[in-house]
Amino acid sequence: MQGSGLRVAVVLDANGVPEWHRSVAESVRALEGVVLTAVIAAESQAARPRVEPSHAALRRMAIDDVVPDVPRIRYATSIARGTSFDVLIDLAGVDLDCHPPYGVWRYGFGDGRPFANGASGTVVRLYRLTADPERAVVLGDGWYRARTPDAWGTRSVAARVAPWCARALQQIAGGDEEALEVATGSPQSTAGCLDMEPPDAPLSRVVAVADTLRTWLRRERWTIGLVAAPIEDILASGALPEPIWLRDQPPDRFYADPFPVACCGDAVRVLVEDYRYHPKRKGLSELEIGRDGRLRRAVDQETLPPRASYPFLLRRDGELICIPETSSADAAMAFARDGATGKWSALGDLVRGFRVIDPTLVEWNGRWWLFCTKQGDEDQTELYLFCAPSWDGPWNPHPLNPVKSDTRSSRPAGQCFETGGVLYRPAQNCARRYGAGITINRIVELTPRRFREEPVLSLLPSPSSPWPDGLHTINSLDDVTVVDGLRVERRW
Template sequence: MDATFYRSSRTGKPPLRIGLLLDTASLPRWSAEVVDHIVQCDFETIELLVFNGSARKNAGEARPARSLIRKVIDTLRDARSRRSFLFILYRRWDLRNADPSTDPVAMVDCTERLAHLESMQVDPITTRFVHRFPDDAIERIREKKLDVLIRFGFNILRGEILTAARYGVWSYHHGDNDYYRGGPAYFWELLEGNPVSGATLQVLTEELDAGTALYKGLFATHAGFSHVRNRVQPYWGASTFMIQKLRELHAHGWDHVERNAVKPAPYQGKKKIYSIPSNVEMLQWLVPLLIGKTLRRLVRRPMIRHWRIAVRVGAPPIPNSISQPEMSGFYWIGSPKGHYYADPFVVEADGKHWVYFEDFDYATQLGKISCAEVRDGGLGEPLTVLERPYHLSYPCVFRDGGTWYMVPETASTGTVQLYRCTRFPDLWQFERELLRGFAVDTTVWIENRVYWFFVTLQEPRGRACQLWLYSASSLDGTWTPHPANPISTDVRYARGGGAIFRHEGKLFRPSQDCSGEYGRSLTLNEIVVMDREQYRQEPRVTVDPVWMKDLVGTHTYCRAGAVEVIDGKTLLPADRVL
């Protein structure tokens, strides 16, 4: 995510005093980026580096070269390594999936960028996996009057170091700490088939991975069985958590940070503490996966995930549902061969209903915006209304002061664009650029002379999503970021799934769930509070793809008057589609 928003805190308060707990000056790329965020901001300073003396010694020791056969023999001789031999082999195989341009754990030498900072070395008192700090080290650290210690090194910490800084030791836990304590990070989500992989920023306590969770994000687990690929999105998606919460601490104080911390929940993991999987666990996981993959290759017929849109008129709307909504009565619209239709938005004008949608061309891999009138429960002849040399989708169409506007998704340009209708429904011209950034599925809501813009920002390396809310006093006014941003870092709710609408006095925001796979399902969230200081939404109705036979996804819903539109994804043979 873009950390620019968090780099300034114009409160006039003294800067926070930060200490870093490090093994060596070589850091994983994600850690180095977090350090850069701290260095680049104007509200905190790094006052002390605390290096792990034992790690430095180990890093300086030259290890004799060993042949592959020697490595295998040494591994099999050690009882612990022998128990996890298959995982060791798997991990070596999986390294081939690492992309050097996006690998978050590739090591970076930070010696130069840290050289000007005061440092000390501590030889921790070690008991198995636990590190405690000697009294003299604690005393020197306390003398620096640090506000926060940030842990990037050492083992499990216990003892007085946990209270040596005013607001404790802050540390990332790469995993959802309600389900996964221990490690390896982001492996067990694959083995257990969990569609989401979490990341937590916590204040450490004596209990492992059970400290105060300051912030949590949930990201999509990567399809397949590559541990290396699965860690990319959550590592990069969580990289701004630290600077986000430090800025909150500086601007609003500890009470605010604590009040907005993640509510504690009972631990629900299948294991008390996760560790490296045994050979039996690896076989139980890998054998069925490999057999299934082999069988699919033997009988494989080229298949495509094909989107369609559907229309329903006069039925009780989905928000009336309490549990699984009533979905009968939707009429599916066919698309020309070589195309799919998705992302429908319906509007009412002069007594007629018009559906705007993405018209995707498989040959060019580009989408354009088309529209069609709702007639006799279906759609009339489609009209092309907006086409560019880049991809267009998600046509958020709305009216302001008698004029129709559209904000289509134009993420490939790195901008959010506004178009104005010069002849309804089919002539549109570019009006202005609203925002620069890799943004998808921007949704606009206007009420009480306030213009609200819901924007899903994507981190470019792993495509992690955060939902950001902006407001303005006019359509061409300056966007003000909401103080609660990001209002969601949960892959199940962060991405827009259609136009915001009011129903029976309640305001609903559709969102799509991209866990498991893109556009798996959609949820109608009731916006309970939305003003310039607060935002809160609650999920009310979820539409899973089980509502129609053969659906594997459904991710956009919109309604206007008695007309509802939705889309759905099915797995079809390529020769039926192309």
């Protein structure tokens, strides 16, 4: 790479460029330290859609309308001769006798079902090609859910992955080119993930009406369960025992998102989301649950914000701090508990101007980290990360945000925990539906410039359980682990 910047060329289809390819080129050109030196016009080998795509990101435009001020080069197999690129991004799927220093990059799309135990979705990878056409180095990957009767899907996978090339180039241009080598490892098989374009699955009006009717006829009820074992034992055993489920839950509400406050002999006190069906209202309550599952007491937490959920708890110097989800306030806020009165008082905002979903803090390697998703269409898929010198900030966004795009294992599902010197992060598995299960991730890299984790355990509710339809929070205190379970019920 020369001092003028990282030199990048993009190969586009001369007969028409999908909108998302234009987004790839524009995001590359917007990077500091990167120069988009050429657009190579080629006859694409990718299959063309038979009908006009429903998603705007897949609709085509003239190649002359894409970054028109960037020089054009006519495609030839030996395009490398007489040209000088550091990276070549091939969006047309052509054969190139080209070996730039950082390789030829290409997207691959595939049916996500084989990668998610049959759940409908799309698997995506950004490849660096190798001499073996059946193997490539994976620079980035993700999994996006398709719309199902139980959940909405990603509207446009293409639009979500268009920034991936720019994100990888940003690491190289920033001097962290080793990060790509460390993260990617050896070449992997490209089987099942070779399509040049994502699927286009328009939602018919009939399906939309059926989904609306189905939602009207049923409702979700969550409850709380206790497991007489710490989370480290669950990880070691590789399975979640059937919890002791809450008894005597009022029929007009559900309880979810349990965070343990204290273990008190034969009872456990937990802070939970308390959602009332009529009128639709949610807030936070503290429950006292006997170890036999009996609900002994429920107290509304009126000094915590209304419409809050996911009451993340942090213990610091004998003080109990709650950082609930308050995305409607466009902020993540912290509250301290008065040990004498049980009331909460505001400490201030941790993050403002960002609609934080499920804020989860952890201290690791001398820094504080905040994991979350962002309220919106992809709040079950795209993981965001913030870093700070102290738990109360100042919080700075990670340069690779969103650091992960995977509906199977992104959205936080409880407190991170350490065992054997390794940090683990529970996440929701929303591949089939919101909160269908939990994935325990092992964090491999966590620095101000890098993030990488890998799934090590999947926890799903038993089909024979009285709460068989979901599991989306897990937390542990002392010798008890608390979870929540879902049952989908008919309204009438």
